[in-house]
Amino acid sequence: MKRIVAILLSIMCLLCLVSCAPVSDDDGxxxxxxxxxxxxxxxxxxxxxxxxxxxxxxxRREANMNPLYPKHYTTRSLLALAYESLYKVDHEGKIVPWLAESIAYDVETMTYRIQIDDQKTFHSGKKLTSQDVQASLLKTISLSTAGFGNEEETPDDFQTDEEGSIANPDADDLSASYDDGSRFQASPYSSMASAKNKKYLNIRQVLTEGEDIILLELQKPDPCITELLTFPIVPASDVDQRSMNPVSGSxxxxxxxxxxxxxxxxxxxxxxxxxxxxxxxxxxxxxxxxxxxxxxxxxxxxxxxxxxxxxxxxxxxxxxxxxxPIYISIYFRETDQESAILSRNYMVREIRSDSKGEYFAAPFNRAYYPLLAGDFRRQNASIPEYQIPDLPAIERPDNQTVPSESSDDSGAPAPVRPDTREPFVLLIPEGFTPYRLVDNIGACVARLGRKFSPVTVSKREWASKLRRGSYDAALLIDETYLFLDPVDYLEGLNDAGLFDWTQYVDADDIVTLLEAQHLVSSPEGENHEVFSENAYAQAVSRIFSALPVIGISIPExxxxxxxxxxxxxxxxxxxxxxxxxxxxxxxx
Structure with a gap:
């Protein structure tokens, strides 16, 4: 009897230990x-x-600890805890006030008047003032527009003075950008980021009024000005600091x-x-x-x-x-728009028929359009896939052969037949790491009877190759510091000299996209009641169906x-x- 009791007690102890063990979260x-x-x-x-x-x-290792200068993502995301901005991006993609308490616009002078939080202090105990905001914004403009100094868009008075005119002393200083040990950085290849940064050139002057008012005088109206005001604010005395010493935040x-x-x-x-x-x-x-x-x-x-x-x-x-907010897409370059669309449609068909399906862009998910999943403009409406017509059969030359290996009667390798297929040249940013995606694109090209010829291009040559190079398609990597937006992406392609999207789509659809873009930075409730998510979804689908691009993925x-x-x-x-x-x- 005692032996049976001992066995039962042992079993009960074992069960208690098992039930108290932590639940594994492997593969979560x-x-x-x-x-x-x-x-x-x-x-x-x-x-x-x-x-x-x-x-x-x-x-990652940095050249300095000033948050205004470029940082690797891991460093930048951590420093976001220590520094604040006038506006920030919320979980739905809206740009909402943070240190900005109010904003007003004077139509005649094209000037925004922004009231900042007059109770905010830096960690040093010093009051955060409009002079700090002014200095931080001017440094952000200088860094963001470096390299644009000779562009036609550059204003004549792009110079330094004590009254707050915009300067660009950092045109040669972007070498401070973090890239040591980093496998790939998207921003140097992004037409969308370049076009967005050029919008800073529209700010003619940054002035202050007392300690709590900042004035932005523009060259032309910009209803989305708050998109440019998400920069970190540091003390005016520290904007040029490029050491490893901590910079005070708020x-x-x-x-x-x-x-x-x-x-x-x-x-x-x-x-x-x-x-x-x-x-x-x-x-x-x-x-x-x-x-x-x-x-x-x-x-x-x-x-x-x-x-x-x-x-x-x-x-x-x-x-x-x-x-x-990176959008990976393929742009098709042909002598005319109709041929480019036809090439795009053939590739869409092959991607849709690929056995990998939604895993075509693995390890990232497929994304047909430049819109994040949490974007408030698409939460209750699905966007239809591209609309493509029936396609004619591809005619291949009779003498077209694919190289193959064979052996002669003695078992020795026979000469490999030359590959006579027409090459399909795809430009790829140098260092791009989702190699499986490139391989999957190559497989689609092969099924279309073409020889896949990927060409890697450095960041220094990327813009000129896109505009003037000889190629069939380009793998585009576009990045933004906001939520992705279709208009931002398409304006980036226009700015890169690829095509003007407004010339190929319906005027009403253009208006729909522009109004939706404005909603991102408009005050809560303004025009939101007349916005139709379904109409927006249909307009996005129609516009992208008419352009020579394919959305591939939004990475993570x-x-x-x-x-x-x-x-x-x-x-x-x-x-x-x-x-x-x-x-x-x-x-x-």
Missing amino acids: LSKTVPTDGDSVATLPPPGRGETATELRVAI GAWRVASTGAGRLVTLERVTPGTGIRQITATVFDDVALAMKAFDEGDLDVLVLDVSETSIYADRTRIRKQRIDY TMVLYGSNVEGTLAGIWRSPYENVEDLIVWRP
Whole structure:
């Protein structure tokens, strides 16, 4: 009897241990961010010890710690906790006020008058004033328009003076852009980013009125001016700082130290429970950061688009994928619009018939149009795919052959027959990493009876090759610092000298897209009641069906969570560390 009781007690103890064990979250993939920042209190899982107040993350080596200068995505997204702007992009793609309390427009003088928060201070204790906003904006304009100095759009008075006229002393300083160890950066190849940055040239002067008013005098009206006001604000005395010393911000977190550029520490400004300190170790290469994560030296690892394309398929790691505003598409170049559309339609047909289907752009999802999933303009309406007519059969020359290997009677390799297929030249940005996508495009080209000839092009030659080069198609990589917008994308193609989209589509559809673009930066309620999501979806489909482009994909960034971390970050791509203080991190 005692023996039976002992056996039963052993079984009961084993069941208790199993039921108390933590549930594995291997292969967890989250694309839905929580809306409630509150964390549910839990008891420490067995063997995990106490909760920590420090979060360990990774960033990349930088030339300086000034947030106004270009930064690698991992660094920029972390610094977003420490710096604020006049306006910011919300989760639905709308541009909403942050430090700007009001904005008014004078039609006669084409001047915007912006009232800023008069109670805001920097972490140093110094009041944030309109002079700080002015200096930060002028530096942003200078950096964003570097290289445009000889363009026709450049205003005659593009010079420096003490009254706030726009200057461009950094035209040769974009070499400070981060690229060491980075596999691919999209912005140098982006026509959309270039066209967006040129809009800064429309600002004639940036003036101040007292300590809390900023005045923007324009050369021509721009109803979307707030799109240009999402830059970080730093003290006027620090806008030119290019050292590893911390620059004071005004956000919920402050940069406490930079460790000579090797170990950056952020601390919460206001006291509270949960995570109160973030320690960011600097890595020269993503492979080293991944190794540290695997060994448990990092709690959370944020990866940019290029890095995500490499590590997206890793298993047994809890992941969160976040759509990033990059649009990958193919542009078809022909002698006339009709021929270009026909080439595009053949490729659409082949992509649709490809066995990979929605995985054609793996590891990223297919995206036919430049619109993010969370965009408020498309939440309740689906956009139809491209409308293409029945296509004539492709006529191939009788003497066209595909190279093949064979053996003679003795078993020795016979000469390989030459490939007589007409080449299909595809321009590809140098360093582009989703190699499987390029291979899939090549397979479609082969089925169309053409020889696939990919040509990589450097960022220095990209714009001139697109405009004047000899090729059949180009793989376009377009990036923005806002939510993706069809008009921004199409205006970028126009600015690059490829085609003027307004010449090929219906005027009513153009108006529909322009009105929807304006909604992004318009005050809540303005024109929203007359906006039709279905009409917008149909207009987008009709316009892209008539143009020589194919939407391929919208890539993603990725957040990896260690097994000792509970909770999920709630930010979008611009600020993925939002609600970081609510994460629960266990330490042995």
